Amino acid sequence: MTHDPVPERSAHTRRTVLKSTAVAAAGTVAAANLTSVAAAEPVRTVAGGGPVEITLSVNGQRRRVVVEPRVTLLDALRERLGLTGTKKGCDRGECGACTVLVDGERIKSCLTLAVMRQDTEITTVEGLARGERLHPVQAAFIRHDAFQCGGCTPGQIMSAVACIDEGHAGSEAEIREWMSGNLCRCAAYQNIVAAVADAAKEVRR
């Protein structure tokens, strides 16, 4: 990956707030092209709105990234960390294409700032598979042909993982209600619902 950010000095101040979780997730699945970094203090204040170096924990990797406070988590993932699996659809919380998990819960990454997520564990679609083995939800989407253009698919899959985990995949009606934050412009809903229902059975097994 060529565009990993080069940490740079910037005019920010830091408070010395040490988080005990700072190194918790480091060291799993170390991909060679990712920069794994040791514990760094979360940035607690940025005076002028300029760039600041923070650490995000993404898919078990601690990654340094330089962002202005106004940079959304979505843009930090895609534009700074090169994790383009998470899609930018509407960029205003309406389509769900940017859905990721934060501490196991699903959120829309376009509606939160990267600086607000320093102390969390972020999971993107790139973090679901175990090596070559797909997550059951990914496999079910393929089995059921649950996509056409694929633009919404990473968000649908991340939302479905949480939907099943929450216990909201018990019936087709329940799946439709609890997946309603994810829109599909190709209207592949029939197959998406079938894939979620199928994956839910598998996850429960």
Added chain:
Amino acid sequence: MRAFGYTVAESPADAVRIAAGTPNSAFVAGGTDLLNLMRDGAQSHDHLVDLNHLDLARIDMDATTLRIGALARMRQVAEHPEVRREFPVLSQALLASASPQVRVMAAIGGNLLQRTRCGYFRDAGSACNKRVPGSGCPAISGHNRGHAILGGSEHCIATHPSDLAVALTALDATVHLLGPDGGRAVPVADFHLLPGSTPQRETVLRQGELITRVDVPRTRAATRSRYLKLRDRASFEFAVVSVAAALRLDGRTVGDVRLAFGGVGTRPWRDTGVEAALRGRELTEAAVSAAGRVLVRDAVPRDGNGFKVELVQRALVSVLGELGGVR
């Protein structure tokens, strides 16, 4: 989005101090409305004060009161066992709001402070008295299907979009605030302001003042409560019309009833005259219809939203019919 500074608040007092001392600052918790407002240019801030590390997310209930920390998330409150048992209308209003992802993110305090979905307000290219005081209100003679029939003025007819606020209004909740001069408590029914000639002022909050908690009194009526939300699609949509209702029947007689309405007013709408028309009477469809006529007695329908006058009355009949077993 314009650049802005950022500070994580370490305590509620710290948050208030920073916000009061930093010009053009705003609090951020979930950020689910604020970031869109800032993207659209409907709001602009030089500094955000992050509240997410404050210890204000607890939900407790004792013999008399449910206390919801301002940083409790919509999902937490909606799924809380005591909320579901003692205040079904709260859980239902939350689960009918937004999307599962937003409910994970959005905090209760911010939910009360979310801003109108009036398209003219959200579009920085349009006139809007709420966004640019004195610039005019295109909604009054323009696209106003989603707008208010109650509580409007010649300056603004925008509705308040929160379902939760409607439910809290019906339940006589109290909003607790912390400001530079200390704390105070405001009934939720007084928290949001009518637009009058100052639609840019939406709540009683002062600069630097923080919502810390919402208290909801336990009542028998609250345990028998319901939220009916009518919208243009089955899920993930704002209300066209909604009703929060809590009912205590003594036999067939209305012992206590609390009602609030969404989608029809410029703030979460409570009209105690409607409740007075029902209290002490037998709960019949005729009695509820009469109460509904009280609700809309001062309604001002516009070209696009006249249907709400009838729809809100039918919604009231429907929800009380269901709660009271009238049909």
